[in-house]
Amino acid sequence: MIIVTRHFSARMLRGSIFASEIFIDILNPVTMKRILILGAGTAGTMMANKLRKSLDRDEWEITIVDKHRTHYYQPGFLFIPFGIYNKQDVIKPKADFIPPGVKVVFSEVDKVEAEENKVHLADGSVLLYDYLIIATGTETRPDETPGLTDKLWRKEIFDFYTVEGAVELQKFFKQWEGGKLVLAITELPYKCPVAPIEFVCLADAYFTEKGIRDKVDITFVTPLAGAFTKPIATKMLSELLAEKNIKVVPDFYIEKVDNEKKAIVSYDEQEIPFDVLTIVPMNMGNSVIERSGLGDDMNYVPTDKHTLRSEKYENIFVLGDAANLPTSKAGSVAHFAADILFENLMSAIEGRPLMAKFDGHANCYIETGFGKGALIDFNYDTEPLPGTFPLPGIGPFGLLKNTKINHYGKVMFRWMYWHILLRGKELPIDPLMTMAGKKMIK
Amino acid sequence: MAEKNYAGKTVEVTEDGYFTNPADWNEEIAKEMATEAGIELTDKHLEVLNYLRKQFETGEALTIRKVGKSGVVDIKGLYQLFPGGPLKISSKLAGIPKPTSCV
Numbered sequence: 370m371i372i373v374t375r376h377f378s379a380r381m382l383r384g385s386i387f388a389s390e391i392f393i394d395i396l397n398p399v400t401m402k403r404i405l406i407l408g409a410g411t412a413g414t415m416m417a418n419k420l421r422k423s424l425d426r427d428e429w430e431i432t433i434v435d436k437h438r439t440h441y442y443q444p445g446f447l448f449i450p451f452g453i454y455n456k457q458d459v460i461k462p463k464a465d466f467i468p469p470g471v472k473v474v475f476s477e478v479d480k481v482e483a484e485e486n487k488v489h490l491a492d493g494s495v496l497l498y499d500y501l502i503i504a505t506g507t508e509t510r511p512d513e514t515p516g517l518t519d520k521l522w523r524k525e526i527f528d529f530y531t532v533e534g535a536v537e538l539q540k541f542f543k544q545w546e547g548g549k550l551v552l553a554i555t556e557l558p559y560k561c562p563v564a565p566i567e568f569v570c571l572a573d574a575y576f577t578e579k580g581i582r583d584k585v586d587i588t589f590v591t592p593l594a595g596a597f598t599k600p601i602a603t604k605m606l607s608e609l610l611a612e613k614n615i616k617v618v619p620d621f622y623i624e625k626v627d628n629e630k631k632a633i634v635s636y637d638e639q640e641i642p643f644d645v646l647t648i649v650p651m652n653m654g655n656s657v658i659e660r661s662g663l664g665d666d667m668n669y670v671p672t673d674k675h676t677l678r679s680e681k682y683e684n685i686f687v688l689g690d691a692a693n694l695p696t697s698k699a700g701s702v703a704h705f706a707a708d709i710l711f712e713n714l715m716s717a718i719e720g721r722p723l724m725a726k727f728d729g730h731a732n733c734y735i736e737t738g739f740g741k742g743a744l745i746d747f748n749y750d751t752e753p754l755p756g757t758f759p760l761p762g763i764g765p766f767g768l769l770k771n772t773k774i775n776h777y778g779k780v781m782f783r784w785m786y787w788h789i790l791l792r793g794k795e796l797p798i799d800p801l802m803t804m805a806g807k808k809m810i811k
Numbered sequence: 812m813a814e815k816n817y818a819g820k821t822v823e824v825t826e827d828g829y830f831t832n833p834a835d836w837n838e839e840i841a842k843e844m845a846t847e848a849g850i851e852l853t854d855k856h857l858e859v860l861n862y863l864r865k866q867f868e869t870g871e872a873l874t875i876r877k878v879g880k881s882g883v884v885d886i887k888g889l890y891q892l893f894p895g896g897p898l899k900i901s902s903k904l905a906g907i908p909k910p911t912s913c914v
Contacts, residue, residue: 594896636890
C-alpha cells in the first residue's frame, strides 16, 4: 500500500539523509498513522471507542466525521407513535459518546477518493487516511416510490424510521377514531427486519387499550412470501399475527401510491386501500458512497462478508448498514461485526492475514405488545430457531417464544445501548452465534 | 428432493420444484416447465431466463429491482411475463435456485 511506502521513505529520510533532531520533530506528525471513520452512528461510534482504547495515541490519529450532531437511539423510534417514548427519550449529543483523543469533524462528506487515500469534505478540505472505516449506514428514500411523498405524506402516510415521521404519527394516532391501518414494506433490504412486525403488534395493543380495536383494521403488506424471511420464524410470527387478528398480504411489490384513491398499487395492478398508511420506505446506502463510486446499485459497499474488508480496497473496512452483507441491517449486527472488524484491522495494521471471520450474527428482540416480546438469534447459515438464548446473569431468554422476560430484555436494551454498546464495552454475548440452547427442528 | 422428467431428461428438483443442479437446464426443458406452469414461453421470456442464469453464475443475489434495472425487462414487464411471483417463477423456469432473502 502507498502509505507503507511513505512511512518507509520517511524513516529512510530520518535515518540516512536528514539525521538532525529538527527533522525528526517535523517528520513525527507526518508519521502519525491515520484511521478515518465515516459516520458517527451506532457502528462508527462503537469503532471509535474500541480503537481509541487499543491504539497508541502517539502513533495513531483517529478521526470521525459525521454531518449530524445528534445521535438517535433508532430502536426507540418504534415506540414513539404509541406514546411509549417521546423524542427526548431517543436523542443525545453525538459528541457525548466519542472518547477523548478522537478528533470529531462535523461536516458533510463530498466524496472518498479511494485510490488516493483521501476524503474530500463539503467545504473543500481534505482528510488523509491510512485506513478508512466506512460506517455511513443506510437511509430511507421515500422519494423513490411515486406518490409516496405527495399530498398525503405526513398527513395520512407516515414512516417511523425517522424521528419526525414517528412524532407526526403519534399526533395522528392520538386523535384517530379508527379505520383501515396498513403497514407496507416497500423493498428489501430495510433497516431492522423485525420492526414492521413489532409495529403492527404494538398497534394492536395500543388500539385495544384505547378501546377502539374493533374499529381498527390492521393489514401487514410485504413483498416477501410471508411475514418474515426464514421459514421457522415466519411460521411463529404468522401465528402470532393471526392470533392478533392482523391480516398479512404477502408477495405485494409496491409500484406507487394513489393519493386520490388512498391506496397502494402493486406492479401487477392490485390495490390495497388505506385510511392511514405506515410505510417502510425503500432503503439505500448514503449518497456519498454513490458519489465516490464505491457502491452497488443500492449504494451499499461490496464487502467481504467474513473479513468485513472492502472487496476492492485493502485499507478500507466497512461496518454496519453501509455494507452489502447478506444479513440484517441492525445495530446488533454492527455490534457483533465490530469485534471481528477490530481484530482484522489490527491484523492488517500488523501485516498479518485477516483471520477473524464474521458469521452474520444477528440478535433481535421482537416487541409483541401487552408487555411481551420474542427473540430471534441467527446468522448467515442458521435461520432463527426455537429454544433458549443463554445470557449470564439475566437469561435465558426464550427464542421464538412470546414471553415477558423477552420484553424486559428489550426495555433494558436502551440503557445498555447508551452505556455499554456505543462506548465499545463488552457485552456478555459472543460475537459469533452459538448453537447452545437452540433446538434443531426439521 | 424429487425427480422430474422434462424434454426426455430426468432432473433432480427440490420440494418446491427448483433445480438442484442448474447445469441440467436447457431451453427445451424451460419450455416444458413453462407449459406446466401455464405460461407460453416467448423469446422475451427466454431472454429474461438467460439473463437470470448469467446473473446467478456471477453469484450476485437477484432481486426484482435488479432485474427491473437490467435493461432486459422492467418490473412491470417482468410481472406481465411471469404473473404471480415473477422472480420465483422465473427463477424456477431458469433452472436456478429459489431466490432467498438474506435477512
